[in-house]
Structure formats: structure tokens, C-alpha cells
Amino acid sequence: MKSKNKIGASFAFDFFNVLWMVLFALFCLVPLVIMISASFSSDEALQNYGYTLFVKDWSINAYKVVFANVNPLLRAYGVSIVVTGGGTLINVFLTALIAYPLSKPHFKFKNAVTIMLLITMLFSPGMVPTYILITQYLKWKNTFAVMIIPQIGMTFYIILLRTFFSDIPKEIGESAKMDGCSAFREFLTITVPLSLPALATCSILVALSYWNDWGTAYLYVDDNRMWNVQMLMINLVQQAQEWKKNLGQLAGNQSSDSIVMATCILGTLPIMGVFMALQKYIVKGMTVGAVKG
Amino acid sequence: MKRLAAVIIAGLIAASGVLGMAACSGGSGSSDTVRYIVYTGGGSLDGAVRIKNKVDEYVYEKLGFHVELNYLPYTEYSTKLGLMLNTNEYFDMCYIGSLLTGNPYSLRASEGYFKDITDDLPKYAPDIYNSLSADVWQAAKVNGKIYGVVNEQIFARSTGVAIDKEVVKALRDGGYDLSQKNIDENGVTYIEVINKAMEYIKGNPEISPNGKVPQSTLILGNAYDDIFMQNYSFDSLGTSSAYPGVIRARAKENVSAVINQYETEEFKEFVTFCMSMHEKGYIPDGKTVDITENQRVRLTGTYQPGCESDLYTQVGREFELFRFGTPMLTTNNVTSSVTAISVNSKNTDKCLKLLNLLYTDKTLYNLLAMGEERAEYNWTKGEMENAEGVMEEYDYIEYIPGNGYSIYSDWAFPTMFNAYRKIYQPADMAEQIRKINREAFVSVGNGFAFVPSKSVAKYQSDCGREIDIAIKQLLNGTFRSGITAEEFVNGLNEKLKTNGLDKILAEKQAKFDEFLAEK
Missing domain, CATH: 1.10.3720.10 (MetI-like)
Known part of the structure; x- marks a missing residue:
């Protein structure tokens, strides 16, 4: 019983650890992705959709x-x-x-x-x-x-x-x-x-x-x-x-x-x-x- | 090995030497060089060294001393100037203005950072002194003394709204009498005119596909000053206009009463107007991108003949300008652009002579403000209607795209009326503006600048923070959905009361009464 509890606690720790790290990674990455997306977006796309995660209309x-x-x-x-x-x-x-x-x-x-x-x-x-x-x-x-x-x-x-x-x-x-x-x-x-x-x-x-x-x-x-x-x-x-x-x-x-x-x-x-x-x-x-x- | 050690140590000493030599370029005060801190409004400074050298040569030839220009962009101007003043760093003169955040002219002058030039000004800069009216010099006085040379521009401010000429034509064709005459004679308000223009824009599928007004068609950005303060003729008595405590400059009775502008009916009307612009969809929500080219209704900061030219350059279409209210002179309006001489300067006479030369010499002024012909601009010919409505040919300067020197701050030098003519500027622009300045209504608060005590300065800053949040919500459309104008106004005033509003009003009133008694 004790070891089952231990496994459960370890799994929960790993799960929240990974979840926290993924969230933190996204927190750092999303602004960078938006920056890249905005730099490759056309004028019309920025006007119509504002800043987006993915480029809606490519332009260099x-x-x-x-x-x-x-x-x-x-x-x-x-x-x-x-x-x-x-x-x-x-x-x-x-x-x-x-x-x-x-x-x-x-x-x-x-x-x-x-x-x-x-x-x-x-x-x-x-x-x-x-x-x-x-x-x-x-x-x-x-x-x-x-x-x-x-x-x-x-x-x-x-x-x-x-x-x-x-x-x-x-x-x-x-x-x-x-x-x-x-x-x-x-x-x-x-x-x-x-x-x-x-x-x-x-x-x-x-x-x-x-x-x-x-x-x-x-x-x-x-x-x-x-x-x-x-x-x-x-x-x-x-x-x-x-x-x-x-x-x-x-x-x-x-x-x-x-x-x-x-x-x-x-x-x-x-x-x-x-x-x-x-x-x-x-x-x-x-x-x-x-x-x- | 010893050789290797010697080589490394010698290398480090050499590197320090190079860095040290590079360090020698800074300079302290010199009696034959005027160090001038120049405000720049953005743009390119790639060619700044070339212009610095040309200006220096020109000034040396005319006046016999050198000038060292030190450009500071507007984004960092106030912070850096504040540091330079607080640390006693040597410079001779600088641009400063009543609205410069953290470093307003009157406050800094009252703290002793600038030289009293009351006696030297008529002696060394007679052209400037004699050209500007007594009311203008009165505004520049702090505790009865002049601490800065006022830069000549539009001093008398009123609300200016510029509307795309195509929209104006369409409204006129539709039977709406959109004319300055109608506005003046029948008391047509900015609310009615902006609503009419935006209604047309929203209903025109060529401008607003599917009834959606494009981003940036109307920007309320600075509407608090441009509309609220100017249209309703409030005078903020030399402090930031956002701080509570103003007088109703045109009131027939009790004109000297300092009141809270956020509790007035006018503020409620302004709030209702701003909210309605968002609610009617004239300002789309949720997009962060500013597209200048989309602008069709524009607040111009103040009614200023000739500003259509700048709008054409920025937006790429022709505008017609309308004035609401009548122009008014206040301390803030006059001292919004001043050149002050540092209290540490050893060159007061030279600074004033240089400013006088900039005031009288078109070549020098344009070299400093615009750059050089064929490098920054070219002369070209155009055609526009004159005052009599007849088309006539005229010469104007056209900027060369991607040029190396564009400082966008021609108003930060002794007179912007020395500037070469730009596209769509009327030939008599300077005369028109000087006439407005001359004939303007002068506020009873002109010449008074409220400098708060330490405790009240703290209340003022606390209230300023609350006001800043509220005004931004109002203008950006981020106010709580469903809130009424009354609730918005009441909510703001409650916060102001808990942040020491009454103490600010009481001290401002007491100091203003003292000023009036001495006047």
C-alpha cells in the first residue's frame, strides 16, 4: 500500500513538474513566436487580425x-x-x-x-x-x-x-x-x-x-x-x-x-x-x- | 614564460589605453564653445555629424565662437535631462517644456537649475525679445523672473479637428453645412462634427467594408488635452493638465476659483462622447496595430493653420481643418517649448546670441532643423489655392526618403516660422499664426505656475496615477462594459478624494490667490 502511494506521489510530482515546465516554456516561447509571425505578416493581416500565433497572410x-x-x-x-x-x-x-x-x-x-x-x-x-x-x-x-x-x-x-x-x-x-x-x-x-x-x-x-x-x-x-x-x-x-x-x-x-x-x-x-x-x-x-x- | 606574461599584461594595458583615449572625447565647460542639448522627435540621425560640423562652421563665421550640438531623442530626453540637471553635468543650454514629464520648465526653474536672463535677454537677444508680446514673457516668468527663451510657435490653443477632404466633400454634397463659418456662428460642437464624419465613414462600403470601420480611422490618443482642456477653456495653472485643479478661464463670474475639472458637466460630456465612439464601433476594439494611412478624422493637438501639410506627409491624403472654441494663452501653452540656459553655463551671452541668430537667420535655422538641400530635401514646384481661392504656383521643400537627418522638432528652436515652406502650407502661414497669438484671449492664470509643497506633490502624483489609468481606459475603450458615463465619473472622483484631492485644490487656490494679489 505504501509503495503504491509512493508511486502515485512520484507520478503526481512528475506530472505537475512537467506541466509547470511546459507552461513556463510556452510563457517564454509565445512572445517570440508572435514576434516572428508579426514580422512575416502582411499589412492587411495585421489590420484584420492583429497579432496572431500563426501567420495568416505571408509577406516579407x-x-x-x-x-x-x-x-x-x-x-x-x-x-x-x-x-x-x-x-x-x-x-x-x-x-x-x-x-x-x-x-x-x-x-x-x-x-x-x-x-x-x-x-x-x-x-x-x-x-x-x-x-x-x-x-x-x-x-x-x-x-x-x-x-x-x-x-x-x-x-x-x-x-x-x-x-x-x-x-x-x-x-x-x-x-x-x-x-x-x-x-x-x-x-x-x-x-x-x-x-x-x-x-x-x-x-x-x-x-x-x-x-x-x-x-x-x-x-x-x-x-x-x-x-x-x-x-x-x-x-x-x-x-x-x-x-x-x-x-x-x-x-x-x-x-x-x-x-x-x-x-x-x-x-x-x-x-x-x-x-x-x-x-x-x-x-x-x-x-x-x-x-x- | 615571462615574455608571455609581459605580452599579456602589455596587451591589457594597451586595451585600457585605447578605451581611455576613447574616453577623452567627453568635455567640460569651455568659454568658446556653446554646448547645446537638442531635442529630436525621432527619425534618422545618420547625418548628424555632418550637420553638427556645418552648424559649427556657420556659427563660428557669424558669431566667432563654436557650438557643440548634443542630440537627445524624445524617448529618452526627460530621463537624461533630469540626470544631467540633478548631477550638475556641464552643458550650456537645452530645450525644456511645460509638459516635459518629470522636468517641467517652471518647476525646474523654481528649483534653481536655470539662469535668470531677465536683464540679459533684451541685451543679447533683442530680436526675440522685441518680437514676442509682453503676455508671452509674462508666461515665461517664474517668481517674477525670466528663466528661458520662449520658442515661437502657436501659443494660443484651441481644439483642431482635421477631416479627410473626400469625407468633407461627401458631407457637403449630402447637404450638411460643414464650414468654419457654420461652426462659429451656430455653435456647432466637435461632438456633432466628429459624429457626422464617422457616421458617413461607417456607412461607406469603400472605406468600411461590411460596415466595419478600419483600425486607426479615428484615434482619440490625446483627446483629453486636445478636446477636453482646450475646447472647454480650462487652464491648469502651469501644471500637467491631468492633475486636478483648474480655473474656468472664460467664466463670467468667479474666474479665479480653482475647481476639480473631473466633477464638471463638461467632463461628463467628454466621457459620454469618448464612450460613444467605442460603442458605435467607430474605434474598433482588440487590435493593437496602428495604421497611420487609415486616418480620416484626426485631432491636431491645436488649431494651427498649415498643419494640413504635416498630415499630408504622414497620412498621404488631403485634410481640411476646423477649429472649435477660441484660442487662449495660458502659462502651459506658451511655455510648452522653451530654451533655457544652465545655471552652470559660462556662456550666457553666447547662448543668447546664438538663439537670436537662429531667430533671425533662415539659413542657420533650416540647416539645424531640416538638414541640407539635395541631402535631406529638394526644392520642388506645386500648385495650391491662395487666400482668394485662385490656384497659384509655389515652391516648397520635399524630403528625400531615407535621408540621414530628420529630427522632426522644428518647433523646439527659437521660431518655427523660419522653416522653409512645405507642401500645402499657405504662403502666409506665419502671419496667420502670429495673428492668432496676438489676438488670443489671455487667461487670468497666465504667468502663474503652481509648484506644490512636498506633501501636496505626493497627493498630486497619487491622483495623477488614478487619472492616468481612467483616461487611458476611456480613450482606449478598455472601460468596464456596461458602465455609464456617470458611474465612470463618480468612480474616478471617489478615488481622487481618497488620494488627497481637497488638499491639492486648497493649496493651489491659496497660491493662485497670492499670485493674483501680487499681480
Whole structure:
């Protein structure tokens, strides 16, 4: 009787678990599907049926319009790629350099540094002081620096890497030292190659965070030549009518909504591709240190 | 290995250097450069650098100093300007307006963010100062001092309704006397005219197949200001028009009484009108898509001769414009577009000289507002009826589609009457608008801007939130099905009362009485 109850409870748990996950997946997917559907819908279909899950009347006019005025999008892609690529490289390298000494048991200031790092996780300096620091002291307005540097050394990634580095058997490092290896060489030739899954996880998360960051550009970038993809999309969504007006006859009767949706699809595709190709590392890296062997 | 380490560290230092050098492009105050924050209404800024350089060259040649333009799109303008003001970031002058959410001109001026230019204005910008009337400068005063240069446009506002010329013709052919003369002489209301036009549109199968009015044929979007406040001549005394507390500017008695506009018969009439537009199916429900090309009845923000030109550019068909009510000057109407000089600026004289040049020099104004000939626009010839009803040829500018510079904010510079003529704009548009401004009725509240105490500001913001929800429901048609106008109005007023309505009205009245006593 007891085991029957157990089987029933387990089935109910699995059922609701799967149901919840399916619902959550739909919650995430439906807006994306509607976005794709609207971008491929004709003007008449949008007028008559509004946003729908499936395309009622196919049209690629919205994409034709976007590609007719592709310069802003290409430039924004360029900015996003430089910031995401360059930022991720610098960010992950420096984060690993901070995490490495913290993973060493003999490092004297390990606890003090860790507490200092944790404080930055709990307390934020606030928008106005940050704005004053960046615009009046560092003078980083309208620069790549403001889009890259403030995100470097995030505590979460430092702790993730520190945990992974700590799991590397210390005997490997000790034997290398006996052969005359310096600490930096040990970091580069032993720790880094053995920590590739954790570094890959960090890289993907950092890259996603750089790619999706519109807040920094919104606050600190006034020059439209420095807009990243997210900033361009925000402006397009908010100014669709004016943007369409500027295109004049190029836009024809195409609804500004479908033009905006097409631009959003083009802005989202690259990072979606990267995420889908590398997402297995995220799961792997997130469970780093979860089970001690 | 040491070499490898050195290479990596050198690489990082070089990267920091590049980022740092890039950082050097920001600038602080300089005595030979005016840093001007320009408001843009959307569109393309691809060619902004070219225009910035041309404007700088032109100004240097004429006035002997440099100008650095800093464009901010309207979608982020208020947030960014607010941050710049609150953090004391250096700039010389900026666009600001009475209706700029979070940063209204009077409030920011009273908080000390802008320079008092009462004495410098006639000295360094005499053309602007002498061209605008005393009533206009009175509106720009905060605590008796002028803190901003008013940008000349239509100041005297009244309700403007534009109707597709084909619809107007059909109504006239059907025997309905749709004319400004009939509206003025017989007191025809906006309710009657819009109903007549929409009735025809709904019944015309070529426009509305199967009796279904297409999406966006009529948009009520800003009807609260465009119709309610302007048509019924309420003056919100320098605060956002949505906040409770207005005067009936044209009342014959008790004109200075601050009342709750949401408890008036006029508001009930407005609510009934909006609800009926949805209930009659003139505004279809459930679709989220806005199709500008479908518009046939349009609220124009205010009655402004020449706005048919913008409508033609946006919608692609000709409109005829009708005015309801008579134009009125209020603090809000005048200060809706102002250029103010930062209190930190070291260049007050240069800022005013530059604004004066923009006011008097058509070439500079059009370069800044419209861009360059053959890059942003071309001159072309057209034909239109003149004031005497005779067809005549005229020159106008036509935008080049996909051009690199379209900021749609010609009204945010010292005078929009410097703008080159556009399609279907009457030759004497500037004169017509200046005449309306000159002859307008001046509200007794002109020059007063209510700045609430901290506690009342909180009540005002709480009430504003409730009003915002209710007005959006009304205009978007998302009000509860079956609710009557009376129930809707009563429901809103109950919420306002629990959110401190009486305290707002009492403080507004007390401060307004003080202003009238000092006047």
C-alpha cells in the first residue's frame, strides 16, 4: 500500500513538474513566436487580425524595408560585436585573475577580499553617484569604455571560477612549482586549460549580459553612431512611426509594427544562435562544485 | 614564460589605453564653445555629424565662437535631462517644456537649475525679445523672473479637428453645412462634427467594408488635452493638465476659483462622447496595430493653420481643418517649448546670441532643423489655392526618403516660422499664426505656475496615477462594459478624494490667490 502511494506521489510530482515546465516554456516561447509571425505578416493581416500565433497572410515586405535602410542596423551590430567580443575576452581574463589567488588556501587576504567582493553584491552605489563618476570624473560618456569596464569583475563569476579552480588537485600545481614553474605560468598552462568548462560558462553568461545590455547605452551613449543593437531596437520600437516616415515610399503601406518586429528578430538571432550552440556549457558550469567527489 | 606574461599584461594595458583615449572625447565647460542639448522627435540621425560640423562652421563665421550640438531623442530626453540637471553635468543650454514629464520648465526653474536672463535677454537677444508680446514673457516668468527663451510657435490653443477632404466633400454634397463659418456662428460642437464624419465613414462600403470601420480611422490618443482642456477653456495653472485643479478661464463670474475639472458637466460630456465612439464601433476594439494611412478624422493637438501639410506627409491624403472654441494663452501653452540656459553655463551671452541668430537667420535655422538641400530635401514646384481661392504656383521643400537627418522638432528652436515652406502650407502661414497669438484671449492664470509643497506633490502624483489609468481606459475603450458615463465619473472622483484631492485644490487656490494679489 505504501509503495503504491509512493508511486502515485512520484507520478503526481512528475506530472505537475512537467506541466509547470511546459507552461513556463510556452510563457517564454509565445512572445517570440508572435514576434516572428508579426514580422512575416502582411499589412492587411495585421489590420484584420492583429497579432496572431500563426501567420495568416505571408509577406516579407517588412524585411525588405529593414534591408533597404540597413546602415543603422549594421553599425549597431558592429558596436555590439566589438563590445561583446572584446568585453567578454577582457572581462573573463581579469575575472579569472581575481579568482585564481582566492582559490589558493595559503593566500593571506583571501577572506578579507572575499568579504569586500560580497559587499559589492549586496549594495549598489546608486544611479546618481555612478552617473557622476562615469560622466564627470572618468569622462566615459559616448565611449566603448563605459560599455565594457563597469561590468568587469562581477562577484558571481569570481566565485564561480574560484570554486572551480579550488577543485583542481593542488598536487598538480605543487609538482609544477618543484619544476620551477611561476605562479602566472601555472595559471596559464595548468589552471586555465583544466578550467575550460567553467571559463566557457562564464564567457557565455558575460557575452549574453554584454549583448543584452541596453541600460548602459541608454544612460551614457548620446551619439547614435555608438548605439548597440538593443539601444537601436528600443528606439525603433518607440519611434516606429517617425522612422517609417523617414523611409517614405520605401516603407509603402507596410505596418510599422511588422517593421519593428522584423528588426527585433534580426537583432535577436545572432545571440540566440550563440546561446543555442553553447548552452550545454551553461548547465555544466552552473553545477560546478555542486557535488564534491 | 615571462615574455608571455609581459605580452599579456602589455596587451591589457594597451586595451585600457585605447578605451581611455576613447574616453577623452567627453568635455567640460569651455568659454568658446556653446554646448547645446537638442531635442529630436525621432527619425534618422545618420547625418548628424555632418550637420553638427556645418552648424559649427556657420556659427563660428557669424558669431566667432563654436557650438557643440548634443542630440537627445524624445524617448529618452526627460530621463537624461533630469540626470544631467540633478548631477550638475556641464552643458550650456537645452530645450525644456511645460509638459516635459518629470522636468517641467517652471518647476525646474523654481528649483534653481536655470539662469535668470531677465536683464540679459533684451541685451543679447533683442530680436526675440522685441518680437514676442509682453503676455508671452509674462508666461515665461517664474517668481517674477525670466528663466528661458520662449520658442515661437502657436501659443494660443484651441481644439483642431482635421477631416479627410473626400469625407468633407461627401458631407457637403449630402447637404450638411460643414464650414468654419457654420461652426462659429451656430455653435456647432466637435461632438456633432466628429459624429457626422464617422457616421458617413461607417456607412461607406469603400472605406468600411461590411460596415466595419478600419483600425486607426479615428484615434482619440490625446483627446483629453486636445478636446477636453482646450475646447472647454480650462487652464491648469502651469501644471500637467491631468492633475486636478483648474480655473474656468472664460467664466463670467468667479474666474479665479480653482475647481476639480473631473466633477464638471463638461467632463461628463467628454466621457459620454469618448464612450460613444467605442460603442458605435467607430474605434474598433482588440487590435493593437496602428495604421497611420487609415486616418480620416484626426485631432491636431491645436488649431494651427498649415498643419494640413504635416498630415499630408504622414497620412498621404488631403485634410481640411476646423477649429472649435477660441484660442487662449495660458502659462502651459506658451511655455510648452522653451530654451533655457544652465545655471552652470559660462556662456550666457553666447547662448543668447546664438538663439537670436537662429531667430533671425533662415539659413542657420533650416540647416539645424531640416538638414541640407539635395541631402535631406529638394526644392520642388506645386500648385495650391491662395487666400482668394485662385490656384497659384509655389515652391516648397520635399524630403528625400531615407535621408540621414530628420529630427522632426522644428518647433523646439527659437521660431518655427523660419522653416522653409512645405507642401500645402499657405504662403502666409506665419502671419496667420502670429495673428492668432496676438489676438488670443489671455487667461487670468497666465504667468502663474503652481509648484506644490512636498506633501501636496505626493497627493498630486497619487491622483495623477488614478487619472492616468481612467483616461487611458476611456480613450482606449478598455472601460468596464456596461458602465455609464456617470458611474465612470463618480468612480474616478471617489478615488481622487481618497488620494488627497481637497488638499491639492486648497493649496493651489491659496497660491493662485497670492499670485493674483501680487499681480
